[in-house]
Amino acid sequence: MEVYDLTAHELADLLRRGEMTSVELTGAIFKRIHDVDPDVQAYVTLTEDQAYEAARKVDGERGQGHNLSYLAGVPAGLKDVLCTRGIRTTCSSRMLEHFVPPYNATVVSKLAAAGAVFTGKLNMDEFAMGSSTENSAFFPTRNPWDLGCVPGGSSGGPAAAVAAGEASYALGTDTGGSIRQPASLCGIVGLKPTYGLVSRYGLVAFASSLDQVGPMTKDVRDCALVLNLIAGHDPLDSTSAPMPVPDYTSFLTGEIRCLRIGIPREFFGDGLDAGVSEVVKASLAKLAELGAIIEECSFPHAEYALPCYYLIAPAEASSNLARYDGVHYGYRATPDDGGEYDLMEMYMNTRSQGFGAEVKRRIMLGTYVLSSGYYDAYYLKALKLRTLIRDDFSRLFDQFDAIVSPTSPTPPFRLGEKSNDPLSMYLSDVYTIPVNLAGIPAISIPCGFTGGLPVGLQLMGPVFSEGTLLRIAYAFEQNTTHHRARPPLKGGGPAAPGTREAGGGGGAARQEGGMRS
Amino acid sequence: MSSRCEVVIGLEVHVELHTRTKAYCSCPNEFGSEPNTNVCPVCMGLPGVLPVLNQTVLEYALRTGLAFNCEIASFSKFDRKNYYYPDLPKNYQISQYDLPLCRNGYLDIEIDGATRRISITRVHMEEDAGKLVHGAAGAGYSLVDTNRCGVPLLEIVSEPDLRTPKEARAYLEKLKAILEYIDVSDCKMEEGSLRCDANISVRPAGSTVLNPKSEVKNMNSFRAVQRALAAEAGRMCAILEEDGQFVLETRAWDEAAGVTVQMRTKEEASDYRYFPDPDLVPLVISPDLVEQVRSALPELPSARRQRFMADYGLPPYDAGVLTGSRALADFYEACVGAYHDPKTVSNWVMGEFLRLLKAHNLEVKEAKLTPSHLVEMLALIDKGTISGKIAKAVFEEMFTSGSRPREIVEARGLAQISDAGALGAVVQQVLDANPGVVDDYRNGKEKALTFLVGQVMKATRGQANPHLVNKLIKEKV
Numbered sequence: 001m002e003v004y005d006l007t008a009h010e011l012a013d014l015l016r017r018g019e020m021t022s023v024e025l026t027g028a029i030f031k032r033i034h035d036v037d038p039d040v041q042a043y044v045t046l047t048e049d050q051a052y053e054a055a056r057k058v059d060g061e062r063g064q065g066h067n068l069s070y071l072a073g074v075p076a077g078l079k080d081v082l083c084t085r086g087i088r089t090t091c092s093s094r095m096l097e098h099f100v101p102p103y104n105a106t107v108v109s110k111l112a113a114a115g116a117v118f119t120g121k122l123n124m125d126e127f128a129m130g131s132s133t134e135n136s137a138f139f140p141t142r143n144p145w146d147l148g149c150v151p152g153g154s155s156g157g158p159a160a161a162v163a164a165g166e167a168s169y170a171l172g173t174d175t176g177g178s179i180r181q182p183a184s185l186c187g188i189v190g191l192k193p194t195y196g197l198v199s200r201y202g203l204v205a206f207a208s209s210l211d212q213v214g215p216m217t218k219d220v221r222d223c224a225l226v227l228n229l230i231a232g233h234d235p236l237d238s239t240s241a242p243m244p245v246p247d248y249t250s251f252l253t254g255e256i257r258c259l260r261i262g263i264p265r266e267f268f269g270d271g272l273d274a275g276v277s278e279v280v281k282a283s284l285a286k287l288a289e290l291g292a293i294i295e296e297c298s299f300p301h302a303e304y305a306l307p308c309y310y311l312i313a314p315a316e317a318s319s320n321l322a323r324y325d326g327v328h329y330g331y332r333a334t335p336d337d338g339g340e341y342d343l344m345e346m347y348m349n350t351r352s353q354g355f356g357a358e359v360k361r362r363i364m365l366g367t368y369v370l371s372s373g374y375y376d377a378y379y380l381k382a383l384k385l386r387t388l389i390r391d392d393f394s395r396l397f398d399q400f401d402a403i404v405s406p407t408s409p410t411p412p413f414r415l416g417e418k419s420n421d422p423l424s425m426y427l428s429d430v431y432t433i434p435v436n437l438a439g440i441p442a443i444s445i446p447c448g449f450t451g452g453l454p455v456g457l458q459l460m461g462p463v464f465s466e467g468t469l470l471r472i473a474y475a476f477e478q479n480t481t482h483h484r485a486r487p488p489l490k491g492g493g494p495a496a497p498g499t500r501e502a503g504g505g506g507g508a509a510r511q512e513g514g515m516r517s
Numbered sequence: 518m519s520s521r522c523e524v525v526i527g528l529e530v531h532v533e534l535h536t537r538t539k540a541y542c543s544c545p546n547e548f549g550s551e552p553n554t555n556v557c558p559v560c561m562g563l564p565g566v567l568p569v570l571n572q573t574v575l576e577y578a579l580r581t582g583l584a585f586n587c588e589i590a591s592f593s594k595f596d597r598k599n600y601y602y603p604d605l606p607k608n609y610q611i612s613q614y615d616l617p618l619c620r621n622g623y624l625d626i627e628i629d630g631a632t633r634r635i636s637i638t639r640v641h642m643e644e645d646a647g648k649l650v651h652g653a654a655g656a657g658y659s660l661v662d663t664n665r666c667g668v669p670l671l672e673i674v675s676e677p678d679l680r681t682p683k684e685a686r687a688y689l690e691k692l693k694a695i696l697e698y699i700d701v702s703d704c705k706m707e708e709g710s711l712r713c714d715a716n717i718s719v720r721p722a723g724s725t726v727l728n729p730k731s732e733v734k735n736m737n738s739f740r741a742v743q744r745a746l747a748a749e750a751g752r753m754c755a756i757l758e759e760d761g762q763f764v765l766e767t768r769a770w771d772e773a774a775g776v777t778v779q780m781r782t783k784e785e786a787s788d789y790r791y792f793p794d795p796d797l798v799p800l801v802i803s804p805d806l807v808e809q810v811r812s813a814l815p816e817l818p819s820a821r822r823q824r825f826m827a828d829y830g831l832p833p834y835d836a837g838v839l840t841g842s843r844a845l846a847d848f849y850e851a852c853v854g855a856y857h858d859p860k861t862v863s864n865w866v867m868g869e870f871l872r873l874l875k876a877h878n879l880e881v882k883e884a885k886l887t888p889s890h891l892v893e894m895l896a897l898i899d900k901g902t903i904s905g906k907i908a909k910a911v912f913e914e915m916f917t918s919g920s921r922p923r924e925i926v927e928a929r930g931l932a933q934i935s936d937a938g939a940l941g942a943v944v945q946q947v948l949d950a951n952p953g954v955v956d957d958y959r960n961g962k963e964k965a966l967t968f969l970v971g972q973v974m975k976a977t978r979g980q981a982n983p984h985l986v987n988k989l990i991k992e993k994v
Contacts, residue, residue, distance in 0.1 A: 083565045103558045105565060149641065204564040209795035238569050238797050316795055319597050322608035327661070342655055347601060370599070370790035379792060454773050 004032040005163030008074045008506035015062070015073045022055035022062075022073030026044045026117050029075040033119065033166045035357055036489050041141045042151075042161035046120040047087055051075065051482055054117045054263040061115075062427050064132045071225055072115025077167030077296050079158050080426040081123035082108055082213070083202040092136035092157075094329045095127045095324045098333065105202020106237070107171055107230045113194055114229050119167050120155030126356045127321065128206040128354035129176055130154050131428035134419045135358045142415070143186060144487035145453050149412035152182030152428070158216045159186035164489055169226055173203055175210045176309055177407075177432025180444035184350055184456025187446045187485060189223045189473070190216045192432075194463045196241040196437035198227075199234030205320040208239075208499045210436040219483045220445065220474040221485055224248035227466060241464075253476040257291030259472060260400045266302035267405035267431050275450030277433060283447040283457050283476070287404070297403070299334050301388045306426060307436040311369050312383035312437070317420035318366030321359070326350030359420065390438045397462040402472055407444040407456035441466050445473045446482040454482075454507050522754035523722040523731075526685050526715060526746060527638075527677035530692060531670050533645060533710040534577045538668035540644045540897050541611065548708050552650070552662035560667035562606030570595075574642055574669040574802065576616075577701040579785040579810045581671055582619025584699045584817060589786045589807050593618045594799040595642075599790045603661055604647040613670075614791040617641035618800070624695070625673075625686045625819060627837060635688050637674035643670050659979030671701075677716065677727070682746035689713060689739050690841070694818045705736050708804070713742055719753040729763040733777055740808040745770035749777045781866035821846055829859035832858070838867050844881035845871075854867045856895055864892060870910060873916045885919030887910075894922040906979055907931050935982040937989065940973070944989045947972045955994055967989060 003011070003025065010321055014482035030048055037043055058073035083089050083101035087164070090096045100359030104112070106439055108297025109217060112118070127133035141156045143149040144164035151160040159182035162170050172179040174192035183190025191214045198213045215226035231245040263284060268277065278426045288294045290296040325347050326332035333340055341349060355363070403495035416423040435442040440463050447457035461469045477483050539546050542559035559566040563989045596614035615706055622637035644670040650660040673692065679685045693704045704711040710894040718730040735747055738744045749768065756763060763978060793799075816824070818840050825836035825846075845866070852862045852986055870891075874884060894911055897903050903911060903926055914925050926932055934940055947969055958965035966987070973986045 083563075089564070091564070099564065101558070101563065101565070103563070147920050202565040207795075221563075235569050236569060239567075239795075315792060319599050319609050319790070319792070322601065323564070323606060325601060325603075325608060327603045328561065328606050329563070367790065370792050372788045372790070375790075375792070383859065443928060 001486075002165065003028040003166075005394055006168070007077075007218040008071055008168040009225060010326055011074050012071050014298055015058075017148045022117060023052060025073065026051050026055040026075050026119075028167065029119060029168065030354075031247070032164070033347075036144075036164050037166055039142060039147055040144055040160050040164045040166065041139050041359070042122055042157045042164065042166055043077070043120045044092060044123050044136075044138060044157065045088055048120075051117050051119050054112075054115070058117065069114035069229070070416045071169075072220060073117060073231065074168045075117045075119045076111060076312065077119050077122045077158055077161045077170040078108065079155050079170065079172045081124060081173055081206075083170060083204065083305075084108055084118070084121065087121065089121065089262075090138075091126045091127045092138055093355065093359070094137045096204075097331065098329050099138070101202075103202065105213075106234045108202060109126065110230050111171070116229075116244065122161055122440065123402075124157055125154035126179075127204070127317070127357050128154040128173055128175055129358050129362055131180070131181055131316070131415070131425050132415075132418065133157060133160075135356055137356050138414055138468070143412045143453075144489050145187060146412060148414055149453065150185065150343050150415055150417075152185035152408070152412065154178040154319060155182045155190070155216060159183050159188060160186050160218050162186070162218060163487055165486070169215060169222050171226075171230070172211055172286060173206075173211055173213050174350050174432075174436065175212075175313060176436050177429035178180065179214045179216060180435075180442060180458060181408045181434050182429055184367075184446075184458075185412040185454060187218055187454030187456075187482070187487070188216060189443065189445050189483070190214065190219055190456075191227060191443045191466070191469070192435060192441060193227065193231065193466060194241075194441045195436075196239050197231050197245075197441070197464065199230075199232075199237045199240050199464065201236040205316075207316040208320060210309075210313060210380070212436075214310050220251065220477045221252060224252060224470050225326065225468075225471075231466075240346035243464075246467060248467060248470055251471040253471060254288070254475050256472050256475040256480050258293060258478045259402065259468070260293045260295065261287060261472070262295055262297035262400035262403045264297050264299035264396070264403060264405060266299045271409050271427060272406060273410045273429070273450070276411060276455050279448035279450055279455040281458060283480075284404065286479065287472070288396050290479060292472070294404075295400070297400065299392050299396065299403075299434070301385065301392050302434060303389045304385050305389055305437060306430055308382045308385040309429075309437060310365070310426065311378050311388065314362040314366030315370050315379050315382075316366065318370065321355075321363055324351065324354060326354070330354065335475075353418055358422070364502045368442045379416055386437050387496045393434070393438045393460075393462070394439060401461065401468055402465070403460045404460050405460070407431060407458040411450050411453040411455060437461055439463060441469055443473050445471045446485070447476070447479060447480070448482055449485070454485075475515060520758050521722050522719050522750075523724070524682075524750045524754075525640065525718045525720065525727065525772075526676045526679035526682070527717075528675045528679065528685060528688060529714045529808060530673045530675075530689070531712045531714070532673065532696055532704060533673060534574060534669040534701050535575045535703050535710070536571055536669055537739065538571055538573075539667040539779065540571050540574050540642070540846070541667055546663075546668050547989055548710070549617060550664055552660070552664060553818070553920055555664045556666070561663050562666070568611060568794075570797060571669065576810060577669075578618050578640065578642050578671055579802070579807065579812060581673070581696065581697045581701055582622065583807070583811050583814060584695050585619070585622035585624055585637050585640060585673070587622030590616060590618055590620070591802050591803055591804075592616065592799060593827065595794040595797040596791045597794045600645075600787050600821075602646065603659065604649050604663075604666075604667060605940065607664060610644055610646065611794055612643035613641035613789075618802070619810045624688065624691055624703075625763045626691050628684055628686065628687050633678075633684065635684075637834065638676050639672040640671055640673050641648035643672055644668065645670050652735055672783065677718075682743045682750065685715065686739050686743040689742060691818070694841055698815055698817055700815070700843075704940065715742065715746055715749075717746055717749050719750060719757050720735055721757070728757075729765040730823075731777070732767045733770055734767060735772075737772070741770060741772055744775065745777060748775060752777065760789075764912065813845075818843075818846075819885070829853060829863075831859060831863055835860075835867060838871075839863060841892075848881055850890055852891050855892045857889070861895060862891070865895070865912070869912050870916075877916075884916065886916045890915045890919075890922060897926065901935060901982060902932055904933055904979065907933070931980060933982045934977055936981050937985065937986055940977075940981055940985055940989055942977050943973055944986065944993060948990070950994060960992055975980070
């Protein structure tokens with residue numbers, strides 16, 4: 001295995017044993033980025049100088065015998081929706097292409113304080129709206145397992161980077177599945193924490209009542225380690241839970257005997273790919289073999305989750321994204337003839353030009369459902385549905401320690417395959433969305449392959465049950481090898497070995513350095 | 518206006534709370550700083566920021582609700598009011614919509630000797646917006662000052678219970694007095710910390726229908742509110758007499774022209790798309806908190822007025838004026854604590870003190886003259902050191918310079934002449950100079966004595982002890 005293929009905890013051990021310095025490790029990761037990112041296109045912005053500076057600092061402190069955080073000196077990537085002081089934060093939108101925040105997101109500050117070496121900012125669907133990263137205003141990211149396929153989204157950049165060895169771990173965000181679905185499609189671990197466990201301060205809001213930041217890692221231990229670093233109360237976030245956080249690695253016992261796991265039949269119905277279904281069912285058999293009690297159950301309101309989500313999330317987004325108006329910062333439209341717009345023209349042209357199609361679609365949808373005369377019929381009804389979905393979960397968690405389903409109904413799809421069909425794209429998140437509506441935690445872990453492409457298993461638990469989910473995930477992982485598989489990426493060109501026939505623009509390399517600052 | 522035209526007025530008042538920091542971030546809440554200096558990512562609405570409620574805002578809002586006799590909600594929440602304007606960086610205002618913190622209160626006002634109870638619909642918390650500074654005409658730009666963004670506001674909405682512009686003004690004065698008493702706002706209309714919009718409609722006297730209203734804006738003083746409402750009432754009553762065809766509209770008061778001018782009609786009204794702000798958790802208000810705030814409320818104007826009448830034997834009018842502002846009432850009570858005659862104090866405070874404050878355009882707290890100045894001066898009068906007339910001059914000088922009364926009397930030689938020898942000579946001179954008047958007095962004309970005393974006072978520049986002068990004249994004549 002190459003250095004870039006190692007997990008964060010394996011790298012941390014190398015650094016602690018003095019077998020490698022953080023500067024050397026950082027160099028290895030940037031070499032990997034330079035080799036494969038022209039194909040994968042995971043990064044929007046590289047922060048090489050800052051990364052070496054941080055690495056030198058960690059090496060210096062280690063040399064002086066400082067007591068460093070476990071993951072200090074390990075290179076990490078950040079989804080470009082997390083504010084970084086002095087480093088542009090674009091949300092992969094034209095609107096914020098040149099926006100440089102004057103402050104750090106709380107999760108960024110926490111990782112920085114723990115000695116993280118940030119490699120750069122990772123591509124995503126614009127403002128986290130999408131399931132394929134094709135909605136990036138800059139370029140699509142490709143799936144390292146097949147460059148002709150999407151990496152999922154909206155955290156496609158982080159997922160692809162971690163899978164391709166371009167970052168040892170990354171932070172993503174999840175509003176309706178944006179960590180779990182790309183983790184599933186790229187064969188990595190992705191955790192959406194309980195709403196309120198991780199601070200949202202500095203996460204550029206899409207839908208405030210649903211957004212959470214979470215780890216995207218190569219294995220479950222890394223996930224627990226990163227969660228340790230980012231979880232906990234933040235006085236800058238009113239919705240952050242004021243409660244102590246356990247050491248999540250303490251749950252990695254490998255022991256899951258007698259844990260009760262529910263399998264909701266509604267998550268195995270129409271639209272589930274046969275290959276995915278087969279792999280997931282084999283995984284359930286593995287869990288049973290490890291001593292868990294597996295039982296089928298019902299989630300009666302499952303079919304309402306998607307429509308409910310597509311009322312609530314756009315409603316909140318329409319308000320959250322109102323601030324991008326060209327007045328204070330970000331993109332501002334100016335007339336081609338060199339003249340001046342009046343205020344209303346400036347607003348309209350700025351927002352028409354600065355936002356992509358999917359973002360505009362959701363802003364219009366959200367504005368509509370909050371409008372006078374429609375509020376009760378749409379938004380209020382959606383809130384009631386949300387309560388019913390939460391109640392479904394509550395009832396199940398009276399009976400089960402966790403609920404398991406496929407993360408995504410399909411394996412990675414081709415670039416361009418769904419980009420003109422929003423409804424079929426929205427269905428990519430059909431199994432992940434109920435989790436956000438209920439505010440509960442869920443993790444996606446690699447559970448096998450279909451047609452050479454990764455499949456993810458989703459474990460869901462009651463609020464603040466991250467420990468239990470990590471415990472089950474770890475036991476599964478310790479008894480399988482899927483998490484050790486690495487994509488057959490070679491770099492240096494679009495036709496990497498093992499890549500399926502390039503389709504849907506799969507061979508079209510991004511303009512090198514085009515978007516990097 | 519016609520006697521058959523009844524005016525119906527409701528007021529919407531916004532007050533800035535004088536908390537130390539803003540409503541949702543820790544920036545200083547200060548008026549008059551350099552533009553865009555009291556700001557941070559949160560109040561500038563940068564991407565990714567989140568609001569955190571300043572608990573003092575909640576406390577002040579509760580205090581206000583209780584002072585206005587409101588019911589306090591046990592469960593309340595914040596909502597977003599969505600609209601685009603360049604002084605509002607988020608393009609939504611954090612406000613309260615369907616579950617305000619306080620509702621169903623009232624305020625008693627004194628009008629022409631009678632008490633009227635004005636219902637208060639609701640008191641809710643919200644945030645202020647920034648300010649636009651427009652470039653010169655034709656400059657083609659406006660600048661935004663975001664210092665005021667996120668300053669905490671209360672919106673206090675009355676029922677349409679007010680019937681005259683004068684009542685509206687009395688309501689505002691009482692409201693301001695209470696807000697000052699409970700120490701939640703500076704209430705300075707000129708600095709914008711108290712702002713008032715009025716809803717007004719008219720109908721035939723005796724009718725209960727509500728005709729389409731005008732919302733009147735841009736009134737920058739209590740006087741302007743009264744004048745604007747009088748002007749708008751006049752305009753509306755004329756319409757009532759003519760054809761009664763009213764338009765729901767927003768009108769701006771033009772202070773210079775003394776008229777209201779149409780700004781927009783209902784057709785252009787915004788849909789604010791209110792919805793619960795997901796960034797702020799709902800408020801659960803415990804009965805304990807309400808009781809804690811209630812028990813810490815200071816004495817309010819009405820109660821203090823009653824106490825001033827009972828304890829100090831003041832007439833209702835005096836008690837009303839003196840308790841009209843907390844600072845004035847505090848000033849008065851500090852004097853009365855050190856002086857035996859409350860009515861004398863009242864005369865000085867209501868007379869000279871208020872006159873000079875008004876003339877110099879000062880607040881009570883800004884005056885150099887303190888209660889101890891006044892008490893010391895009153896003692897000088899009682900001892901006969903100065904006359905009441907001289908005291909007025911001393912008072913004015915204390916007011917302007919802040920010097921002690923004794924120093925002023927000494928420095929300017931204002932002490933009363935109470936020496937019979939010295940005064941005797943002056944009296945003799947006056948009598949010698951006015952033989953005719955002396956004869957009149959001898960013939961029983963009492964007015965002649967007053968004239969002669971006056972002449973002596975004039976000759977001594979007012980410093981003669983008037984009692985002694987009287988006595989000496991009577992002796993000599």
